[in-house]
Amino acid sequence: MDTIPPRDTTTGQTWNTEAYAANGRFVATLASSVVALLAPQPGEHILDLGCGDGALTEQLAATGAVLLGVDASSTMISAARQRNLNVEQHDATALPFHQQFDAVFSNAALHWITNQQAVLTGVHRALRSGGRFVAEMGGQGNIAAIRTALQAVLAPYHVDAEATAASFFPSPATYRHLLESVGFTVQSIDLIPRPTPLPNGMDSWLNTFRNGVLDHLNPAARATALAATIALLKPVLCDADGNWTADYVRLRFHATRS
Numbered sequence: 001m002d003t004i005p006p007r008d009t010t011t012g013q014t015w016n017t018e019a020y021a022a023n024g025r026f027v028a029t030l031a032s033s034v035v036a037l038l039a040p041q042p043g044e045h046i047l048d049l050g051c052g053d054g055a056l057t058e059q060l061a062a063t064g065a066v067l068l069g070v071d072a073s074s075t076m077i078s079a080a081r082q083r084n085l086n087v088e089q090h091d092a093t094a095l096p097f098h099q100q101f102d103a104v105f106s107n108a109a110l111h112w113i114t115n116q117q118a119v120l121t122g123v124h125r126a127l128r129s130g131g132r133f134v135a136e137m138g139g140q141g142n143i144a145a146i147r148t149a150l151q152a153v154l155a156p157y158h159v160d161a162e163a164t165a166a167s168f169f170p171s172p173a174t175y176r177h178l179l180e181s182v183g184f185t186v187q188s189i190d191l192i193p194r195p196t197p198l199p200n201g202m203d204s205w206l207n208t209f210r211n212g213v214l215d216h217l218n219p220a221a222r223a224t225a226l227a228a229t230i231a232l233l234k235p236v237l238c239d240a241d242g243n244w245t246a247d248y249v250r251l252r253f254h255a256t257r258s
């Protein structure tokens with residue numbers, strides 16, 4: 001019998017690990033720049049925050065660093081354990097660590113969290129003095145066309161797509177302020193447009209990354225809304241050969257704890 005992944009209580013999102021592996025693997029494979037910014041060293045203790053199924057955690061551990069992955073999703077944690085990784089299930093807003101990591105790393109997880117103050121306080125507390133926080137997340141303007149299309153299509157169904165998704169895509173100035181407010185010194189923070197090919201198309205992307213919004217509709221309405229969203233997006237995100245590209249914008253930063 002199939003098990004239904006638990007739904008995140010804030011965003012309504014469920015993480016189906018098979019769908020993520022099939023339609024979201026680009027999230028980890030396109031992370032080479034933030035991994036380079038982290039520059040993990042053998043023997044360093046590194047926390048991978050929102051580690052997902054551990055594809056990137058495994059890559060970081062291969063450098064000789066000592067990795068602990070944490071994620072709120074039980075399905076993602078189970079998938080990460082299958083890679084023989086050291087992982088624990090925690091919500092990023094309630095991290096139980098005290099001055100024990102040389103670095104905290106995060107890729108594509110922070111924008112799913114609304115209580116940034118709680119996350120950043122916990123990350124700061126988890127780092128030893130001089131430790132670094134290196135991360136990439138969705139930034140201002142991320143997937144703007146997709147979000148606008150969903151907002152327009154779902155309004156007649158009385159679903160506020162933006163409020164329901166509850167994503168946090170800050171500008172560099174906003175996030176710098178948040179980091180500094182909990183005691184970090186910001187070494188660099190940049191907004192990086194990253195048009196992202198979707199080999200499996202927009203339908204698969206929406207079902208994988210926006211199920212927390214679309215599942216507010218009954219199956220018939222969901223199918224109609226999905227088709228209408230894809231039709232709206234096709235002229236701007238799909239080329240003449242049928243290749244889809246999502247309008248990703250990343251926020252990448254390096255901050256240190258003094």
Ligand SMILES: C[S@@+](CC[C@H](N)C(=O)[O-])C[C@H]1O[C@@H](n2cnc3c(N)ncnc32)[C@H](O)[C@@H]1O
Binds near residue numbers: 049053092093106113
């Ligand atoms: C798009 S995946 C990224 C996974 C991985 N970092 C990667 O690069 O493939 C986002 C992850 O953030 C996790 N996440 C979302 N909200 C979270 C929270 N409040 N606490 C911990 N993890 C969270 C999700 O469960 C999911 O595994």
